[in-house]
Amino acid sequence: MYKVGVVGPQPSVERIIGVAQEYRHSLVCLPYPYEDTEEAESIIREHDDEVDVWLFSGQIPYMIARRTCASDERLIYIPHTGSSLYKCFLHMAYYQNKLLNRISIDMVYSEDVEEALAELGIPTQDIYLKSYHDYMNTDELIQFHLQLWQEGKTEAAFTSYQATYHALREQGIPVYWISPTKMVIRQTLGLILEKVKTSYFKVMQTGIVIVEIENFDKVIEKAKTPYHLQYLELKLKETLLRLCQKLDGSLQEKGNGRYLIFSSRGAIEREVPMLRKTVQHMSLEADVPVAVGIGFGETVFSAEINGRRAVQHAKEKRERGIVIVQEDGLMVESAGEEEELAYSYRSDDPELLEQLKQANVSAKTYHKIEALIHRMGWKTFSSSDLSTHLAMTDRNARRIIASLCEWGLMECVGEELHAVRGRPSKIYTLTKSAKRRGTAQK
Numbered sequence: 042m043y044k045v046g047v048v049g050p051q052p053s054v055e056r057i058i059g060v061a062q063e064y065r066h067s068l069v070c071l072p073y074p075y076e077d078t079e080e081a082e083s084i085i086r087e088h089d090d091e092v093d094v095w096l097f098s099g100q101i102p103y104m105i106a107r108r109t110c111a112s113d114e115r116l117i118y119i120p121h122t123g124s125s126l127y128k129c130f131l132h133m134a135y136y137q138n139k140l141l142n143r144i145s146i147d148m149v150y151s152e153d154v155e156e157a158l159a160e161l162g163i164p165t166q167d168i169y170l171k172s173y174h175d176y177m178n179t180d181e182l183i184q185f186h187l188q189l190w191q192e193g194k195t196e197a198a199f200t201s202y203q204a205t206y207h208a209l210r211e212q213g214i215p216v217y218w219i220s221p222t223k224m225v226i227r228q229t230l231g232l233i234l235e236k237v238k239t240s241y242f243k244v245m246q247t248g249i250v251i252v253e254i255e256n257f258d259k260v261i262e263k264a265k266t267p268y269h270l271q272y273l274e275l276k277l278k279e280t281l282l283r284l285c286q287k288l289d290g291s292l293q294e295k296g297n298g299r300y301l302i303f304s305s306r307g308a309i310e311r312e313v314p315m316l317r318k319t320v321q322h323m324s325l326e327a328d329v330p331v332a333v334g335i336g337f338g339e340t341v342f343s344a345e346i347n348g349r350r351a352v353q354h355a356k357e358k359r360e361r362g363i364v365i366v367q368e369d370g371l372m373v374e375s376a377g378e379e380e381e382l383a384y385s386y387r388s389d390d391p392e393l394l395e396q397l398k399q400a401n402v403s404a405k406t407y408h409k410i411e412a413l414i415h416r417m418g419w420k421t422f423s424s425s426d427l428s429t430h431l432a433m434t435d436r437n438a439r440r441i442i443a444s445l446c447e448w449g450l451m452e453c454v455g456e457e458l459h460a461v462r463g464r465p466s467k468i469y470t471l472t473k474s475a476k477r478r479g480t481a482q483k
Contacts, residue, residue: 287315413431
């Protein structure tokens with residue numbers, strides 16, 4: 042059973058778990074209520090190993106929890122949609138016996154909410170909206186609503202924070218808590234269920250690790266006797282068997298310093314750090330570089346094809362690192378390291394492919410450059426930036442940039458002066474069409 046940790050104020054947690062009973066045969070929801078929103082961070086830190094995924098009652102605790110997690114893949118929140126706002130207006134109309142139109146609202150910014158307010162047809166000049174993109178201090182929000190109320194500008198308040206809700210109620214202000222409807226909760230739980238199924242099939246994909254000792258002929262030449270070579274091969278095989286045991290895999294020796302390990306994708310992804318240590322140890326033992334390629338696929342055949350492509354790419358790289366090739370065409374260089382770079386080595390965009398063909402630049406090279414710019418957060422870059430990070434000559438980087446500029450995928454936006462004498466370096470950026478295309482693919 043998939044374990045879901047539900048984080049939020051006690052009433053919200055109880056409500057979510059109540060709706061989750063519909064999914065009790067597939068999901069186990071564990072309650073993690075808090076009194077203060079800031080507690081979300083410590084809850085994740087202390088209980089992260091107890092659940093498979095975290096579900097937050099709203100975007101605010103989700104944003105706080107992201108400070109703790111390196112990746113947000115296991116974090117999901119229930120969004121506040123227009124329906125959450127409609128519910129507040131209906132509650133207000135019922136309890137006040139009329140529809141008030143002078144209201145103060147605080148909530149996380151959302152285009153959906155802006156649209157919902159417009160559709161209500163209420164004069165917006167009487168609505169005071171405080172939207173935010175990150176965690177807000179509750180005292181500041183209380184003061185926002187309280188001041189408007191005391192000045193006679195509002196007749197009611199809507200808030201996303203439980204603490205603000207309770208504080209305003211104590212002041213005698215008609216206040217309504219913005220919370221998701223059961224329909225939205227149900228939709229989010231449905232997304233988690235789909236994610237569970239996708240994750241299961243992804244983890245159970247076939248994975249093949251290909252380890253290749255480069256320049257094996259030199260290793261043979263260095264061996265003083267055939268026995269020394271056999272001793273070395275036994276040591277390398279023992280090292281790989283330890284890794285294989287961790288992967289619950291099967292080891293095949295292909296000869297000439299080439300080894301294959303068959304396992305599942307989930308096991309391989311889990312043990313990438315150990316694989317890196319194993320490769321380093323083998324390289325020291327053999328005193329030559331060791332290339333590693335990992336292939337994932339729906340079948341053993343497709344996984345092996347991807348593994349061969351990955352190890353070939355690893356051998357071509359100047360700086361050694363583990364390379365992964367996935368079934369969907371995604372290539373990951375330096376897997377498990379800070380310099381990890383993921384990009385697609387193929388494209389299904391006919392317009393882009395035609396431009397790249399005319400520019401004589403491969404889709405793999407273009408997507409690699411695009412991924413690097415995105416990862417580094419560059420708005421502009423020089424040819425030396427690309428050559429340094431992509432392990433290519435500056436001359437080759439300049440040729441690629443010139444071709445991409447000629448066909449409208451890059452443009453020169455200025456020059457960079459150097460402290461020493463010499464010609465200034467040109468500064469480039471991806472064109473707007475290229476940026477839009479890259480965002481769509483991500």
